[in-house]
Structure formats: structure tokens, C-alpha cells
Amino acid sequence: MSSNQQLQERRQIAVARGVGQATQRYAVRAQNAEIWDADGQRYIDFAGGIGVLNTGHRHPQVMAAIERQLAAFVHSCFQVMPYEPYIALAEKLNASAPIRGPAKSLLVSTGAEAVKNAVKIARAYTQRSGVIAFSGGFHGRTLLGMALTGKVAPYKMGFGPFPAEIYHVRFPHPYHGVSVADTLDDIAHLFKYDIEPTRVAALLIEPVQGEGGFTVAPAELMTALRGICDQYGIVLIADEVQSGFARTGKLFAMEHYAVSADLITVAKSIGGGLPLAGVVGRAEIMDAPAAGGLGGT
Ligand SMILES: Cc1ncc(COP(=O)(O)O)c(C=O)c1O
Structure with a gap:
């Protein structure tokens, strides 16, 4: 059984049915316009979350800003x-x-x-x-x-x-x-x-x-x-x-x-x-x- 299939089985047991699911491919890493699933298959990511990643996955400036903030503090209301x-x-x-x-x-x-x-x-x-x-x-x-x-x-x-x-x-x-x-x-x-x-x-x-x-x-x-x-x-x-x-x-x-x-x-x-x-x-x-x-x- 592929890693995607194994994850799908676990998902069906662990996650509420009402949560929508467009694909049965599980993301493991992504960079810019590309995303890889649990079986190592590479995709061009036209979804980008759902329209969330207009600058692509892990844009270097976004990553640098996150790192800067993590080093300072994570949360203050x-x-x-x-x-x-x-x-x-x-x-x-x-x-x-x-x-x-x-x-x-x-x-x-x-x-x-x-x-x-x-x-x-x-x-x-x-x-x-x-x-x-x-x-x-x-x-x-x-x-x-x-x-x-x-x-x-x-x-x-x-x-x-x-x-x-x-x-x-x-x-x-x-x-x-x-x-x-x-x-x-x-x-x-x-x-x-x-x-x-x-x-x-x-x-x-x-x-x-x-x-x-x-x-x-x-x-x-x-x-x-x-x-x-x-x-x-x-x-x-x-x-x-x-x-x-x-x-x-x-x-x-x-x-x-x-x-x-x-x-x-x-x-x-x-x-x-x-x-x-x-x-x-x-x-x-x-x-x-x-x-x-x-x-x-
Ligand atoms: C136009 C529009 N408004 C509001 C929302 C809700 O945003 P969120 O999922 O971050 O709550 C969405 C999400 O797709 C949207 O497309």
C-alpha cells in the first residue's frame, strides 16, 4: 500500500467526514510552484492552498521574515x-x-x-x-x-x-x-x-x-x-x-x-x-x- 493510501486510511478513521477533500495525495514538501506527495510524486501546484500562496511556497523573503519573528517572540496579544x-x-x-x-x-x-x-x-x-x-x-x-x-x-x-x-x-x-x-x-x-x-x-x-x-x-x-x-x-x-x-x-x-x-x-x-x-x-x-x-x- 502506498504512503498516500496509508495516510488516507488513517485520515478516514481520525478526521471528521465533513472536512472536504479534493485529492488523496498528501503533501510532504513544497517549494515555489511545486509540491511533492507522500509517494514522492511531484506536482505543479495550481491550488496554492486555496489561493493562499500567490508568491509560491516558501518564498525566501517570507521564510526570512518568519525566522526573524521566531527569534524575537512568537505571540503577544x-x-x-x-x-x-x-x-x-x-x-x-x-x-x-x-x-x-x-x-x-x-x-x-x-x-x-x-x-x-x-x-x-x-x-x-x-x-x-x-x-x-x-x-x-x-x-x-x-x-x-x-x-x-x-x-x-x-x-x-x-x-x-x-x-x-x-x-x-x-x-x-x-x-x-x-x-x-x-x-x-x-x-x-x-x-x-x-x-x-x-x-x-x-x-x-x-x-x-x-x-x-x-x-x-x-x-x-x-x-x-x-x-x-x-x-x-x-x-x-x-x-x-x-x-x-x-x-x-x-x-x-x-x-x-x-x-x-x-x-x-x-x-x-x-x-x-x-x-x-x-x-x-x-x-x-x-x-x-x-x-x-x-x-x-
Ligand atoms: C472570498 C472569500 N471570503 C472569505 C473566505 C473565508 O476565508 P477563510 O477560509 O480564511 O476563513 C474565503 C475562503 O475561501 C473566500 O474565498
Whole structure:
């Protein structure tokens, strides 16, 4: 029996069935764009985790940064005894994210956590509760992440009830016969039949849907969404957990658009394989939650 098969047998006994599994090849080492399995087979790694390794496996600068940090200290909760690298990264994010006016940042551990914090910040800023998200969108596996995700199987099946006040409209997709006009119609219907726009805190969109099929949000949609958000005081959140960090050729996918988001979530390739995520956004909005309202250990 091969090493991969042996590991698969152990996995079936030891690991919960619900954890998805795309392959039965077990990684033992990786470098740059290549990865080797337990049987010594070499692969070109097009998955990169799931879009987590835009600079490849074990980039020398990432490895050197990890080694430097290991030699200094491994952990200190920023809310208890803060440290400079958090501030330095926030400064870099604020300077590079396509946000109108002064920006501020918050760092967390996972993409789902970043999305949840973006929603918390938008709710605190607007003092409203509604959130509009899109069919096919993926925003994480926590309860709020699942609620925001616009795909039932396999993400939501059997896990409800979900947090209230989340509404989905159709993401434009020629293959599904959905135009930008259809999407805007859906939003108009929502405002007419489900929730008044002045109770909507945020509109959440992936500029490029990952899980939804690598579908780009058309420029005219993003411009229209910006207009709706400006008209009704809704916070526009771009979920760039997957599309960010040069995945689209620019640092942020939002740089391809004529309009900007108010908040941007980041994760995956920002950490080069380490669990790191965050929210960067307009300073005025980011500062809405009271001191102590945001954080994590
Ligand atoms: C667009 C998007 N948002 C959020 C998430 C959740 O990130 P995480 O798995 O780090 O919680 C993902 C993960 O694939 C994602 O693609």
C-alpha cells in the first residue's frame, strides 16, 4: 500500500467526514510552484492552498521574515501588549488599498473573521442591520460567513438557522443568463418588498467571485453599486480575501474599477501561508466601533 493510501486510511478513521477533500495525495514538501506527495510524486501546484500562496511556497523573503519573528517572540496579544509589526502592516495596507481618503486597518486571523468584522464595523457605523450579498458568493464557514455565502450545497446544508437580515441578489453571469440589469432589478425588488434601503448597513461583493466560478463583477455593476451605496448611505464592502494580493495582476482587484469600496477584507495570500487577515477601510468607518469592540486572541 502506498504512503498516500496509508495516510488516507488513517485520515478516514481520525478526521471528521465533513472536512472536504479534493485529492488523496498528501503533501510532504513544497517549494515555489511545486509540491511533492507522500509517494514522492511531484506536482505543479495550481491550488496554492486555496489561493493562499500567490508568491509560491516558501518564498525566501517570507521564510526570512518568519525566522526573524521566531527569534524575537512568537505571540503577544495586540490588545494586551502591542507590537510594531502590526502597526507597520496596517500602515502598508492603508497606503496601498484603493480606499477614498484616509484609511485605517484591523488585523485578524482568517478570511471569515475579516468578513464578520467588516459587517460589524458597517453596522456600528450606520446603526443599521441589513446586509445584501450575492448568489454564488463565498464568505466563510462561520455562522455569519455561511449566512452571507450565496450557495447552499455544501456550505449551508443542515447548519441553520442563520443570522437574520441577510439578503441575496443574483450575481450577473452570462452563463446563467443574468445581466447587470437583472441584478439591479433584484436590488430594487428587495428595497420594495423586503427591506427599506435606510435599514441596510452594507452591500458585500467579491470583485471576482472565487468559489462562485471565477466570475468578474462587471465594471458597470460596481459603478451602479457605488451609486446605490452613496444614495442610501450603505457601506460598500469588497471581499478581497481571494481576489487580493496581486491575484488579478494588481494588488487589489478593486484597482481595476473606476469606483472604490468603503471597506476591503484581506486574507489568504497576505500571510503567505500563515493565518493572517484583516479589514482596511475609510478611517471614519473603521473607527465607528467603540474601543474594545474589535479584537481577538
Ligand atoms: C472570498 C472569500 N471570503 C472569505 C473566505 C473565508 O476565508 P477563510 O477560509 O480564511 O476563513 C474565503 C475562503 O475561501 C473566500 O474565498
